[in-house]
Amino acid sequence: MKVNVNPVKGMRDFLPNEKEIRDYVETIIINTYKQNGFQLIETPVVENIERLLGSKGGENLKLIYKIMKRGEKLDLTRDNLNEVDLADLGLRYDLTVPLSRFYCNNKSKLLPVFKSLQVGNVFRAERAQKGRYRSFKQCDIDIIGEPSKTAEIELIITTAKALTALNVSNFSFRINDRRILKNVVLSCGFNENNFESVCITLDKLDKIGMDGVEKELIKKDFNKENINNIISALKEINLKGTECLTTYGVEKEVAENVSSIISIVKEFSKGKFEIKFDFTLVRGMGYYTGTIFEISYKDLGYSIGGGGRYDEMIGNFIGEKIPAIGFSIGFERLVNELIEENFKVPNLEKGVLLYDDKSDNLSCVLSKAEELRNNGFSITLYKKAKKIGKQLNQLKSFGFTKFAIFENDDTKMKNLD
Amino acid sequence: MKVNVNPVKGMRDFLPNEKEIRDYVETIIINTYKQNGFQLIETPVVENIERLLGSKGGENLKLIYKIMKRGEKLDLTRDNLNEVDLADLGLRYDLTVPLSRFYCNNKSKLLPVFKSLQVGNVFRAERAQKGRYRSFKQCDIDIIGEPSKTAEIELIITTAKALTALNVSNFSFRINDRRILKNVVLSCGFNENNFESVCITLDKLDKIGMDGVEKELIKKDFNKENINNIISALKEINLKGTECLTTYGVEKEVAENVSSIISIVKEFSKGKFEIKFDFTLVRGMGYYTGTIFEISYKDLGYSIGGGGRYDEMIGNFIGEKIPAIGFSIGFERLVNELIEENFKVPNLEKGVLLYDDKSDNLSCVLSKAEELRNNGFSITLYKKAKKIGKQLNQLKSFGFTKFAIFENDDTKMKNLD
Numbered sequence: 147m148k149v150n151v152n153p154v155k156g157m158r159d160f161l162p163n164e165k166e167i168r169d170y171v172e173t174i175i176i177n178t179y180k181q182n183g184f185q186l187i188e189t190p191v192v193e194n195i196e197r198l199l200g201s202k203g204g205e206n207l208k209l210i211y212k213i214m215k216r217g218e219k220l221d222l223t224r225d226n227l228n229e230v231d232l233a234d235l236g237l238r239y240d241l242t243v244p245l246s247r248f249y250c251n252n253k254s255k256l257l258p259v260f261k262s263l264q265v266g267n268v269f270r271a272e273r274a275q276k277g278r279y280r281s282f283k284q285c286d287i288d289i290i291g292e293p294s295k296t297a298e299i300e301l302i303i304t305t306a307k308a309l310t311a312l313n314v315s316n317f318s319f320r321i322n323d324r325r326i327l328k329n330v331v332l333s334c335g336f337n338e339n340n341f342e343s344v345c346i347t348l349d350k351l352d353k354i355g356m357d358g359v360e361k362e363l364i365k366k367d368f369n370k371e372n373i374n375n376i377i378s379a380l381k382e383i384n385l386k387g388t389e390c391l392t393t394y395g396v397e398k399e400v401a402e403n404v405s406s407i408i409s410i411v412k413e414f415s416k417g418k419f420e421i422k423f424d425f426t427l428v429r430g431m432g433y434y435t436g437t438i439f440e441i442s443y444k445d446l447g448y449s450i451g452g453g454g455r456y457d458e459m460i461g462n463f464i465g466e467k468i469p470a471i472g473f474s475i476g477f478e479r480l481v482n483e484l485i486e487e488n489f490k491v492p493n494l495e496k497g498v499l500l501y502d503d504k505s506d507n508l509s510c511v512l513s514k515a516e517e518l519r520n521n522g523f524s525i526t527l528y529k530k531a532k533k534i535g536k537q538l539n540q541l542k543s544f545g546f547t548k549f550a551i552f553e554n555d556d557t558k559m560k561n562l563d
Numbered sequence: 564m565k566v567n568v569n570p571v572k573g574m575r576d577f578l579p580n581e582k583e584i585r586d587y588v589e590t591i592i593i594n595t596y597k598q599n600g601f602q603l604i605e606t607p608v609v610e611n612i613e614r615l616l617g618s619k620g621g622e623n624l625k626l627i628y629k630i631m632k633r634g635e636k637l638d639l640t641r642d643n644l645n646e647v648d649l650a651d652l653g654l655r656y657d658l659t660v661p662l663s664r665f666y667c668n669n670k671s672k673l674l675p676v677f678k679s680l681q682v683g684n685v686f687r688a689e690r691a692q693k694g695r696y697r698s699f700k701q702c703d704i705d706i707i708g709e710p711s712k713t714a715e716i717e718l719i720i721t722t723a724k725a726l727t728a729l730n731v732s733n734f735s736f737r738i739n740d741r742r743i744l745k746n747v748v749l750s751c752g753f754n755e756n757n758f759e760s761v762c763i764t765l766d767k768l769d770k771i772g773m774d775g776v777e778k779e780l781i782k783k784d785f786n787k788e789n790i791n792n793i794i795s796a797l798k799e800i801n802l803k804g805t806e807c808l809t810t811y812g813v814e815k816e817v818a819e820n821v822s823s824i825i826s827i828v829k830e831f832s833k834g835k836f837e838i839k840f841d842f843t844l845v846r847g848m849g850y851y852t853g854t855i856f857e858i859s860y861k862d863l864g865y866s867i868g869g870g871g872r873y874d875e876m877i878g879n880f881i882g883e884k885i886p887a888i889g890f891s892i893g894f895e896r897l898v899n900e901l902i903e904e905n906f907k908v909p910n911l912e913k914g915v916l917l918y919d920d921k922s923d924n925l926s927c928v929l930s931k932a933e934e935l936r937n938n939g940f941s942i943t944l945y946k947k948a949k950k951i952g953k954q955l956n957q958l959k960s961f962g963f964t965k966f967a968i969f970e971n972d973d974t975k976m977k978n979l980d
Contacts, residue, residue, distance in 0.1 A: 149613075149614065149617075149879075149880055150611070150614075151664050151667040151668040151880050151881065152668060153606065153607050153664075153665075153668070154607055154609045154610060154611060154652055157607035157609060158607065159604070159605070159606055159607075159665050159668060159669060160604055160605040160606075161604060161669055161672055161673075162602035162603060162604055165602075165603050165604055165605050166603070168605075169603065180941055181936055181941045181942070182932075182936070182941075182942065182943075183913075183915070183941065183942055183943025183944060184943075185579035185582075186579060186582050186583070186586065187576070187577055187578060187579055187582055188576070188577040188582050188585075189570065189576055189577075190570050190571055190574035190575065190576075190698050191608065191684070191698070192571050192574060192628070192654075192686070192698065193571060194567070194571060196566075197566065197567075200566075211609070211630050211631075211633075211652070212630065212631045212633075213628050213629065213630055213631070213654075214628075214629045214630070214631055214646065214649060214650060216628075216688050220646065222644045222645065222646070227639045227644070228639065229631065229637065229639070232631060232639075232649065233631060235571055235628070237609075237630075247568050247570075248570075248576050250568040251568040251569060251570070251576060252576060252578060255578055256578075257945075257957070257958075257961055259945065259946070261943060267608070269609070271633050281607050281608070281609065294920075296925060296944070296946075299925065299929070300944060303929065410925055410926055410929075413926045414926060414929050414930070462566075463566055463568050464568065496600075498600070503711075508713065508716065508827055509827055509830045509831060512716070512720065512827075512831050513831075515599075519598055519599070524597055524598045524599075524600065525598070525599065525600055526599075526600025526601075526678060527600060527713070527717060528600075528674075528676065529676070529713075540674070541674075544674055
């Protein structure tokens with residue numbers, strides 16, 4: 147009987163070579179973050195379904211994998227069954243909701259300002275398409291308990307360091323603030339109910355241009371005057387930056403906060419990377435409350451990371467308002483880009499010790515392998531094939547760089563080339 | 564609104580200290596395995612539900628977390644709904660089933676004898692009890708494509724090396740063969756249908772003793788003569804080891820295979836660890852077909868690892884018989900033991916740079932932190948509290964070993980003690 151042996155739709159098997167690159171990138175990111183004072187934690191991939199559905203995850207809530215109740219709790223005999231009756235658990239769709247729960251659960255065992263580092267898989271039942279996965283890795287740093295801009299600045303410069311440690315350059319940060327978005331949009335005459343819809347269109351500015359934005363807003367049947375207002379606001383903000391925001395009802399403090407973050411980060415970066423204010427940066431999650439940011443990389447049409455302030459989420463759990471902010475590296479996109487650029491894991495020497503299966507000297511072969519390992523080689527035992535040339539070529543194609551053929555005490559490693 | 568912030572039942576949050584130990588142990592194990600020629604791969608935690616339910620996972624099949632179908636595929640209006648109609652996916656209960664699928668899916672891209680290393684979480688909806696988790700980590704090495712005892716020997720000695728690298732001693736291996744179990748049990752008069760039930764009782768010998776085994780078999784209402792036969796077989800095998808197995812219908816080759824593995828491993832171990840034949844070793848998985856083994860550690864009543872041959876599983880996927888064997892370290896039990904023994908991660912120096920929030924010199928603070936990091940410290944930025952003594956004590960209790968208070972170019976690290 148033959149059965150389907152593909153991984154589940156949208157999820158992936160990782161072969162040794164790709165896994166090696168992924169692990170190397172992950173290690174560099176983790177080490178950089180640790181070096182900068184972030185502490186690695188771990189949360190389960192499974193969360194209670196009410197907790198997931200009750201979070202402000204925007205569109206992601208529709209993409210949650212729900213886990214069925216088990217045993218007696220699963221009642222299939224009821225009338226008018228609906229999904230929610232049948233599930234008690236779900237797979238997490240991000241790392242921020244679990245982190246907030248983690249923080250509330252372990253608050254007394256953490257430093258008052260907690261700098262968290264979390265790396266793990268998240269799951270979204272997205273429509274399958276190239277480069278979009280249903281299980282993917284995120285690398286998040288978060289600072290919980292720090293209301294001031296220090297948190298924003300630390301997250302941005304530490305993320306820049308992680309990218310630099312991977313020899314990634316040509317990246318830049320875009321920054322905005324949800325409060326700025328809201329004030330400007332409302333001051334143009336739109337009402338609260340249309341805010342999200344207007345934002346979704348503004349978000350497309352770099353793809354569809356000013357004309358495209360205008361057309362889409364007209365198509366959405368918004369008031370013509372409001373549309374004119376927002377277009378002229380866009381143009382003015384584009385030109386003058388954070389300077390002009392107060393004329394659109396933005397608090398001075400909020401505008402200054404963004405411009406101060408930008409100037410301190412610029413001073414630190416010494417031109418090695420860019421950071422700029424981008425009024426059309428929106429970000430999908432409903433839980434953001436203040437600063438939001440994204441990393442652009444080269445001329446890719448998508449960001450390789452992003453994040454923002456979510457000062458309300460923890461309060462929803464424990465009824466005590468605690469400021470929080472996070473930055474997530476989109477691991478999959480970053481790794482895919484690095485692989486496209488032919489990224490190599492440095493300095494990996496892998497050796498193979500070939501031995502003759504017919505000989506009754508397995509103990510000696512094992513001892514010889516140990517000896518070679520003690521000389522610093524990573525050694526695989528492999529049975530010698532009849533056609534040794536063909537076998538050596540095969541081994542080379544699998545990334546081995548050294549080989550030895552077991553003979554006696556004189557067995558020496560040679561280069562595979 | 565206050566909500567439940569505990570992790571899902573049977574699953575755990577890992578705080579920074581415990582996470583550090585876990586990651587250290589995992590890294591040592593992975594590096595040892597890689598050094599010995601095993602290649603790290605990764606498979607998704609989610610698998611098709613039919614694939615999971617169709618595997619011979621014994622009792623574990625009852626413990627699978629099932630994921631509900633999504634969108635139109637979820638039909639709740641049907642009559643006589645049952646669980647299987649509603650789920651299309653599930654969480655894996657071990658790493659062996661995904662590995663077999665992985666191998667079949669990627670066979671052409673792997674070496675003919677594939678030495679796999681896989682580390683990941685598996686999920687079982689067990690009844691919650693101390694030390695038993697519903698999400699736990701396994702570290703598996705497997706050799707696929709090697710029918711001979713070389714595979715058994717490599718797995719055993721490599722696992723021993725991983726434990727030794729963690730300074731774990733006092734461990735020993737027990738080895739048996741499913742074919743030996745079967746031949747002996749059947750030769751005593753039991754029939755095929757009762758094989759599993761007899762094995763479950765034999766497995767308890769070290770807990771309930773020979774009398775206990777006899778009583779339980781009587782209670783299970785087996786034929787008195789068969790019970791006498793198996794008890795006398797137990798006693799003889801206990802005394803004479805593999806020597807007497809052929810008198811119970813075991814093939815000479817099978818008996819010699821086990822004793823040869825034992826003698827080669829002993830020669831290699833030079834007395835650093837024990838390995839012995841144990842006829843009462845059973846192991847629960849239905850998919851084992853030949854050699855099986857477990858690691859005992861000190862006088863713990865449970866094993867900290869185990870595995871065996873599963874020469875049929877891959878054949879079930881692709882209709883071509885391919886030999887396979889695996890060894891899994893029970894990561895949770897091992898780590899829990901190490902933590903009980905007060906295991907310390909070597910050589911971790913963590914520093915904190917305290918700065919004054921009121922000062923308008925964040926850029927200088929950031930530069931100073933960079934300077935200290937470049938001197939080899941891991942540095943966390945932290946705002947200086949009014950009561951500095953109390954704050955230093957708190958930081959020390961969180962594992963920081965060095966501190967500095969930002970002043971100017973002279974800022975120096977001091978010991979926290």
